[in-house]
Amino acid sequence: MIVSNYRILLFLLLISCSKEIDSRSFYYNPTNFKPSKTYKYQSVTDSLKVEYWVISNTDKNEITTIRKNEVGKQIDKMKEDISIDGSKLKSYSILLVGDDWTKATKLFLNKKNLFTWNLNEVAIYDGQILFNSVYWNVSRKRSFYKKMKIEFNGRIYETLVFKDIYDYNIVENQNYNKSKELDFFDFIQYSYFSQGIGIIRYEREFENGKIDTMHLVEILLKKR
Template identity: 30%
Template sequence: MTKNITLLILILIISSCSAQENFKDYYYQIGTKKEIKVYKYVDKNSPKNIEYWKVTTNPKTNKIMTESFTTDFRLYNIFEEELKTDGAQIIRYADFEVNDNGQNTRISGTIVDKDVYKWNDNNKYIYSVKYTSPKYGNEQFIKERTKSGFENITVSGTEYSTLKFKDEYEIKSLENDQNYEFYQFTYYAKGIGMVKYQRYHPNGTTIELELTEILTEKEFDELKEKASR
């Protein structure tokens, strides 16, 4: 009986470690050297809406930095996270808005809650950031995430094994009772990172951002240079 119990405990431990590793395998991967990849996403419902996510992974610091660009290559967000033993935590956040003079101004955020992606957690977790918007004053951005399960999906003609999440967002004014809420389903593909999200706004607008290709830094710079001519 004792041997059977010991064997059962070992099986449970191995299964738990395997599940934890499987969750992590669906997130952005850090290799043996510093790498830069640029993910190109296109809105399925509005193909002219394109986003570029420049993802820099650094094994020396165990950090991932994502710089997000609009269709016309304007930087609109910087998001840096550090990989911990139980998941990825946000360590730096900044938005960029165009001011009245046409300049891209930085709005740095103060981290309140840190959990971005957990390796093995079926419960809801959260990250949030406080910042001061030149247009709207003091605000807090809140994102709650819950794992939905594994799902095979086809994106831009390619089939992926994905881990699906439901993400609930709230932008809360800290100066009055106004807030804005929306939600999305986010899909991470094994060994790649995010390949799709379906975002639902309260006015009925739906954005389906899908991965179409992964560019090198050089290819991305060439696109920016061509667009600036």
């Protein structure tokens, strides 16, 4: 009985702590991206692997993020709407996967759960994409994982870590071997949001055991 009561008390304490965190201040504030900023990310294991995220306040509370590789080729593009209630994905399209160019691959959303500022809620979106002439059902489940501190440019930032579970399933009646591209499909991502910055680091764990970690190294005030 004592152990049971202790667990209940600990659970209630965790909930209380989560409610006290102003999680909105860890996400992107649209007013900070007019004019746009470019976030430069670098791989932890391969210094030659670089990504540039051009983040802009494109319409009222809308944030547009264009992700580019080290030579400036666009990888993908995402639009989301930021409100007092949370962040909602409006659109997403893929232009480059690995070293292969594809036609613009758009995510057709079916369910768009709000990513709320309440850390106790789980946010889910799902939809369908057409990739290399094959239709896939895709979903992402995001939940709060932990709070920690991260150093960036000589300063320590409070950071919230979220666990994102991505799941891709081929639509029925299509002849395609999913195992050929395990480094693209089905992965877990840990997204690190630092207060006043947004994503400062992300780690992806793939089904084949591969781990890819990118961390923020510089914030540029000009588009790349």
